[in-house]
Amino acid sequence: MQSQPTKNEIEWGISESPFGNMLIASSKNGIVHLSFFDTDQADSYQQLTLDWPLAALKRNDRFAAELSRQIFQADPTSPLNLDLHGTEFQLLVWNALLEIPSGITSTYSQLAKRIGKPSAARAVGNAVGQNRIAYLIPCHRVIREDGSLGGYRWGSTCKSKILGSEIA
Numbered sequence: 001m002q003s004q005p006t007k008n009e010i011e012w013g014i015s016e017s018p019f020g021n022m023l024i025a026s027s028k029n030g031i032v033h034l035s036f037f038d039t040d041q042a043d044s045y046q047q048l049t050l051d052w053p054l055a056a057l058k059r060n061d062r063f064a065a066e067l068s069r070q071i072f073q074a075d076p077t078s079p080l081n082l083d084l085h086g087t088e089f090q091l092l093v094w095n096a097l098l099e100i101p102s103g104i105t106s107t108y109s110q111l112a113k114r115i116g117k118p119s120a121a122r123a124v125g126n127a128v129g130q131n132r133i134a135y136l137i138p139c140h141r142v143i144r145e146d147g148s149l150g151g152y153r154w155g156s157t158c159k160s161k162i163l164g165s166e167i168a
Contacts, residue, residue, distance in 0.1 A: 010055040012048060013064025014041055018072055019135070019161050020154075023048065024064050027055075030081030031067070034134045036154040051085075051132060071136065082133060093127035100141045103166040107145050129153065135162060 010032060012025035017036065023044035025033040033051065035044040049057065070080060084091060096115050100106050106114070108128070109121040117124070131139045134154055140162045144150040152159035 008052065008055040009058060010048070010052050011058050011060050011063055012045075013059055013061040015061065015064040015068040017068050017135075018165065019158050022064075022068065022134075024067050025052075025057075026063075026067065027083045030083035031133055031136060032083045032085070033132050034071075034136060035132070036134055036158050038155075047132070080136065082136060084133075084137075086127075086130065089123065090127045090130055093124055094131060094137050097128070097131070097138050097141065100138060102138075103163075105141050105143045105163070107143060109145060111142060141166075 008027050010025050010027055012023060012033070014021060014023055016022070020036045020038060021041070023033065023035050023037065023041055024031065025048055033044075033048050035047065037044050067080075084094060086094065092115050093111065096111055099114070107121075108125045109118070111128070112118055112121045112124045115124070125142075128139045128142050129151075131137050131153075134140070140152060140159045142150070149156055149159055149163075
């Protein structure tokens with residue numbers, strides 16, 4: 001179960017990204033949600049409301065566009081903070097994902113070994129799947145043991161585009 005503050009204001013909005021439309025949300029402490037969608041934002045917004053049921057949600061698309069610019073144009077003058085909420089194990093996995101260099105992939109079992117839990121590949125996969133901050137916590141860098149891309153919450157086409165952009 002994810003932990004979260006009981007009362008929080010979350011600013012969120014819709015913007016374009018190199019990988020499709022995105023919904024991004026941030027608390028005063030940093031980004032709490034980034035998801036991609038094709039044409040209907042309903043699933044992304046529903047996930048945000050499920051993750052933050054007690055938060056006051058305030059829509060601001062200009063804010064979202066500015067965050068998109070900072071993220072995808074790699075603006076070095078504007079550091080981004082992430083406001084991560086999850087179990088101790090999820091946080092361990094997500095931090096390990098942050099250590100995978102751009103353009104490099106890892107398997108679930110490699111990631112399990114990296115966190116010192118070599119028999120926990122399935123649990124690692126579950127934690128990767130619970131990531132709510134696409135791209136910035138690079139769950140797209142995790143592939144199956146056979147080298148195939150595997151699933152991705154925001155679609156295999158999006159995952160392929162992100163990986164392709166990192167390799168280029």
